[in-house]
Amino acid sequence: MKKSIKLIAAVLACVMVLGLCACGGSQTATDTDGEVTLKWLTAGPGKQKDSDLVWATFNEKLAEKMPNTQVEIEALPFADFAEKWRLMIAANETIDIAWSGYAVNYTDEVKKGGYLELNDLLTQYAPKLYKSMPEWVWDLMEVDGKIYGIPCYQMMASRPAGFKVFKEDAEKYMDYKTLEEELLKKSEAGNPVLSEKAFDVIENYLLALNANGVPNKGFAPYNIAFIGEAEAQSDYGLSSPVNTVYLEYDETGRPIAKDGCAPDVTDVFYKRMAGIYQKGLIRKDVLTASDIRADEGVIGGYAMWYHAYDKFTEQQESLQIGKDIKVIHGEEKYIRPTGPAATNNSLPRSCSNPVRAMQFLEVLNDPADTSLYNMLVYGIEDKHYKKVGDNKIETLDYVGSPTLDSGYGIQKWVIGDSFNAYMTQGDVEGYDEYVKTDMNANAVAGNMEGFKFDKTPVKTELAQIDSVRKEFYGLRYGTYTDWQAKLKEYREKVQKCGQQKVIAEVQRQLDAWYDAQNK
Amino acid sequence: MLKNRAYYRSQAIINVVMVLISMLFVLPLILLISSSLTDAEALKDGGYSLIPRSFSLAAYQSIFSNPQQIIDGYKTTIFVSVTAALAGTFVMCLTAYPLSRSYFPMKKVYNWFIFFPMLFSGGMIPSYIINTQYLNLDNTYWIYILPALCSTWNVIIIKTFFLGLPNEIFESAKIDGASELSIFFRFVLPLSKPVIATMALTTLLGKWNDWNTALLYIRDTELYSLQYLLQRILREAEFIKQMSYNTEINMGMIDVGSQQAAPEVIRYAMCIVAAGPALCIFPFFQKYFAKGLTVGSVKG
Structure with missing residues (x-):
């Protein structure tokens, strides 16, 4: 027994020495x-x-x-x-x-x-x-x-992102000017959620398509968080570093971290999505479908989808698809990325x-x-x-x-x-x-250019919040009939995961960054 | 009469349960085969069914549109897994035999040497360094075969089986003047067919399904194993799709237009192409397999 312990010790020692040698060999x-x-x-x-x-x-x-x-x-x-x-x-x-x-x-x-x-x-x-x-x-x-x-x-x-629709249909059945105005307003103000007015346009358009027998598969679920959840901000260079936190700016321009899961912030989004889902305007199998993007930009596929665009997009994609599309703009600037x-x-x-x-x-x-x-x-x-x-x-x-x-x-x-x-x-x-x-x-520089969020202090909290978010994906697609109860449950769970600690950490790092910038 | 009925009833229940359990394994396979033979559009719109709703060989056509790669993959995989299975089983039997003899003097030391690395191995990076920088095995057939020759776990199973062989055979062979080698070849090997077949089959299947080796060590397309080749086609498509989805906004000009992901049908067809031959081999080994698996557990 003693012998074998000695032997083990010797082997371990050899292994460690070899390991050290291997590390020291850089040229x-x-x-x-x-x-x-x-x-x-x-x-x-x-x-x-x-x-x-x-x-x-x-x-x-x-x-x-x-x-x-x-x-x-x-x-x-x-x-x-x-x-x-x-x-x-x-x-x-x-x-x-x-x-x-x-x-x-x-x-x-x-x-x-x-x-x-x-x-x-x-x-x-x-x-x-x-x-x-x-x-x-x-x-x-x-x-x-x-x-x-x-x-x-x-x-x-x-590139900025906006809605893409088929030109012919949109000109007939959609008040796209209002939608564009509302999208631009949202990005200008940095609101996490699109206005009710914009949701009206979307819903009416989809209903009108169905009423007039235009073959379509409804509202594309991909990228949907960009029009209604806090993470939308990263799209516009406002760069909230955390999915459940959004930023507002006070009169001096100092960024303030806000709770993206607080009551009323995203209610409109969940309410309208539930309505859209219940009217059958979004695919029924949205939570389980393996490739929710397969019908984007396909004739007879989704009626509208949300994506990046530039000056050449309409021309390029119309050619690819074989039918003219129209881009409803969501932002007029090109933003420098932060990563x-x-x-x-x-x-x-x-x-x-x-x-x-x-x-x-x-x-x-x-x-x-x-x-x-x-x-x-x-x-x-x-x-x-x-x-x-x-x-x-x-x-x-x-x-x-x-x-x-x-x-x-x-x-x-x-x-x-x-x-x-x-x-x-x-x-x-x-x-x-x-x-x-x-x-x-x-x-142009985004509001938060140069700010890099260090996730390490709240790593566990973020991981937990992320898994809760995934659990409640049904909210953003409106698949729950009792969405209010689910939303309440979701919010409670997120808070339990340490949401407040995350917000405080974001704010702490924002302050340090902002103060260093404006000495 | 009454007893008979009770007997039949219990048999019926057992059978029904067993049939249900085996369905759990067989149905997905049938679903896989049927899906691979379905038209891609029909699959997307109508979902899966046990009988193809609209029959189509398109998936197989597209896989075999570049048959050279698949043929190379098959060649590599067949050569490697057969060689590794034969050579590996032989080496493992040779290792196990002395360890099973009580009069082998260094038994304890060797046992320990073989057993210890099973618990504490060097890990991936050291073995990568050894294989590429000292043994220069990367990008050759050898990397598939040599490291797989001797699996500790299998050696222990074989050893246990050898221990179970009646001692009298060895004694009488010795008395008749047989050397250790001739005892090994003329008695031990013929008596150990079940365990040999089991080990050969597990090594064969292990190598057949192995794609990690090729991922880490192989650069030339001709040396890709079949599994890796298929895996790669899928992963590449999946990866590009994911990347383009996740970073849409910041991907800039990275264009993904022409890199469409392989539709599901093609994946299923690939599974069949990759697993098919192994599925066919299995029944031939089965009679040994069941026996071989239990041999480790009982002594004497």
Whole structure:
């Protein structure tokens, strides 16, 4: 017995020593001379038929611009990216450049020490890349004042959201001007709930469609919280950080956290939704349907649905759907988002040569010569695409997004600055220009720009509240006949989960942030 | 007469209960098969039914539209699971045999070495480091086979079965001058068919259903296992759908138009394609299977 205890102790000791060794092995080499092969872990449809060929050709071309530098690309499928990335970085595998887009939580990874700080590298080795994006885009990437990711430049501002309806029907049966007025009023005032007047328009429209025998599947349930629950605010840059809390501003502009579950705040919404459901204007199986979005933008599908839009939406979506649609605006501004960009490249902590990696990204995203970038995105000319104009191509075996079955193709927003990409037959003329000069340049700061809510102090409470919210989803779709009783029960439960503590914590952090801003 | 009736009645009740219980297992399977053969639109509008309301092979057509991938997947999976099952069972029997002999001197130490990692294993990241950085098994067939060769739990079951073999056989074989190896091959293995079949089958099914290995270690499409391939097609579609739904407002130009999620029908068809062969193999092993499962429990 004693012997075996000793043995166990010895084994455990060995394990601990080995564990320590494994942690201490990070490299910090920064030499810029000699042959370097950069390993680039990127996302995409996965390794395709011609991937090896394209990447070999890419390296030949790259050698003309950057002698001594080769790139070894590993393209992971989006669905697997997060898991594999975590494993590879935990194992300290050498990765020189890694995609750090929406699949991984950028801020968390930075806090865990997964990425290298880029400020000095950017200004020193990639000045053109640094200047290609407005200052506020870089601000988004800052964690504690430092940049850890290079956004793949694309549409950066948040698009506003509004109702989409079929034009022909809406012009006949809907008072859409009133609805638009009410939506704009709501977003202007930062109200969590749409007015009764607006609900009247919605209900009357749906009833009129049915009365006149227009085939439709009613009101689309997706995104419905945006018109009636506190979380709606995040839509308008007012950015309530918590789903059950909404913000109001006092005369000095100081944000005040308000209880989104207090009586009367959202009653109108639940009442009207119950009415809509009982009149059969929303699908009966809304709580159990596996894909509630399947009938959006389908002829004979939902009569109205709530989504993001921009200047080109009506034109683009009408073409896709095959019937003219109309967007009922909900907001007139483009708002800067508050979180990091959706798709970026970073230098992981296991990067063997940060200087060379940064130099490579500068060359890759050079607007003066986009051939390298476009080769990685579209492949080889006449094999994967045909040139039809100066900057225009036609992709040969897919339209829009490439898939695993395509010969070659990676989404342009994964590789780098997507404004450097050729236009394909799937793109709309003038759209890039509009996004770059109209949306990105004119985007305004949301009221809460720069405020980042730290959830840790109320983590348990938030998790509990979230599960209660899910339990009572029937409220927002109006499926309960006794909605008032359910609403009461819901509110009591949320309060029991520590709602007041959450509100106090939000307020505390808001005050700290506001005071720091207005010293 | 009366006794007879009571007997039949109880039999009837037992049978009805058993039929009901087995229905719980069989009906979903039938539902799955029927759904995979239903027209996608009909499924969306009318829901599920045991007999396809409007028969359609479209789902299977779309799965097999790129047959090369599926064929590669089948090749990998069949090769890997058969090899792992045969080699694995053999290795495990070889490991278990000495441990079951009372006169094996190092028995306690080996027992402990085999048993301990079952309780405290290194975890995923250390094994990933070992497999990729020291053994360089990633992106090869070996990663499917080698780590699966010896499962501690199975070794213990086999060992227990060996312990149950009558000792007299070993003694008389020894007296007749048989070596340990010939005892193993000529007596132990032939007498242990049930446990061998069980272990082979569990390893086979385990490997057949394994997609995690490919997820972690495989990069080349040709080396994907069937399960992973199907899983991937689904996950990719699901993932893109989810992403586009959740972050609609901030997704910018990320366009999802052409990446439609695989409709439910295709999922069901995939299940059938992936599980089908394993379902067919099972009945052949069944007579051993029931016996093999109980062998661990009784000694002597």
